[in-house]
Amino acid sequence: MSVWGMIFKEIGYRKGHFLLSLLAVAAAVASLIGSVTLLQAHKRRTEKLLSDKRAEAEGMLAKKRADVEARVAKMNDEIRKITKNLGFNILILPKDQNLHEVYAKGFGEKTMPEEFVTRLATSDIVVINHVLPSLVRKVEWTEQRRTVVLVGTRGEVPLANRRKMPEILESVPRGEAVLGYELHNQLQLKPGQSVKLMGRDFKVRKCLPARGNQDDITVWLNLGETQEMLDLAGRINAIYALECNCQSVDRIGSIRKEVAKLLPETQVLEFQSQAVARAEARKVAWEEGMAAVVAEREHQENALKAEETHQKGMQRERENLAGWLVPLILTVSALWIALLTYINVRARISEIGILRALGLGNSRILWLFLGKALVIGLIGAVVGFPLGFGLGLNWAGNASEAAALFDVQMLVLGIGLAPLLAIGASWLPAQVAARLDPALVLGEG
Secondary structure, three states, rough: OHHHHHHHHHHHHOHHHHHHHHHHHHHHHHHHHHHHHHHHHHHHHHHHHHHHHHHHHHHHHHHHHHHEEEEHHHHHHHHHHHHHHOOEEEEEEOOOOOHHHHHOOOOOOOOOHHHHHHHHOOOOOOOEEEEEEEEEEEEEEEEOOEEEEEEEEOOOOOOOOOOOOOOOOOOOOOOOOEEEHHHHOOOOOOOOEEEEEOOEEEEEEEEEEOOOHHHHHHHEEEEEHHHHHOOOOEEEEEEEEEEEEOOOOOOOOHHHHHHHHHHOOEEEOOOHHHHHHHHHHHHHHHHHHHHHHHHHHHHHHHHHHHHHHHHHHHHHHHHHHHHHHHHHHHHHHHHHHHHHHHHHHHOOHHHHHHHHHHHOOOHHHHHHHHHHHHHHHHHHHHHHHHHHHHHHHHHHHHHHHHHOOOHHHHHHHHHHHHHHHHHHHHHHHHHHHHHOOOOHHHHHH
């Protein structure tokens, strides 16, 4: 009978010994594969958790940024509404206008073509959002025996290729008048009533509240109608503009050069306090919004770092546990197999003596036990691998990711380790069996 035949005969004869040895090998393989699977599953779960949290953080940050941008846009709109009440911050006058007269009277007598307004409105000076032509004169309101400031305006001129902005001053239709506080208050005039000015009849369109300045004695009329009344057709004496899109105060000073380059026949004045107030208000609104975004980003990054540190700590704890538990199980399994093999050798002493007496050499006796260990190792790997893989998935709660966690290298490791473990544990008892003296064995028998 061949050695393999004797091995399988012996396995069939001593089934209990075989099953106990098989159990030890399967337990060793299962513990190794289960630990590796569990660690891999937790690693994947940690990576997915961190990835999900990172995506969630990015989503929250994007939402925060969108909220901040919307809030800043709303703040800017509110600031625009508030700061535009400060008035126009750019005044364009004829080049030969004496500024002393403007500062003393609030307006100048010199005029310029109304066409300048169109030229400015169709230019590429993008920082100007409002353009208002006007013709201002101090006239005698003979019908009411008083001196008033007459302002002719046609309303703000739309800027080419830009969205329409809300008007700072409403246009005044022909045949209507807007009255300052002192005028309508002293004359007891109400909106809808009629009034005569310089021989023409006008309907009161609006009565303004007190402003505490020259506006309180001002009458606003339609620009074309005012030009007719003053015999100044196609002429204006001022263009008011509002610069309200600056992102930096330093940008404001360049407007004068840009306007002067476009309209060399004019001179430009800037009301710095209003301009600076608008620029600073927008700057503060934007910086506050961006500070909130940066703070949220730092908060999210710190939270992610804390979570990553926590998860890595847990992973290290699992690896440390596997680092001593798996070797312990392998050692116990090896000792168990060695013990069972030694018991098997003791039980087969008479058989070994007879085989030696029949001429069976040491190497074949040795192979009887090591071959059996090889068979136990291979079958133990076949049993232990799926058992350990299933337990690892179950402990990790990742049964749905079995395909992703399955690793061919892990299978090769299990199949290679089990025979080596069984053969290594059986080596010394097998050596003892191979070196038994048949004379002594048979003599004892």
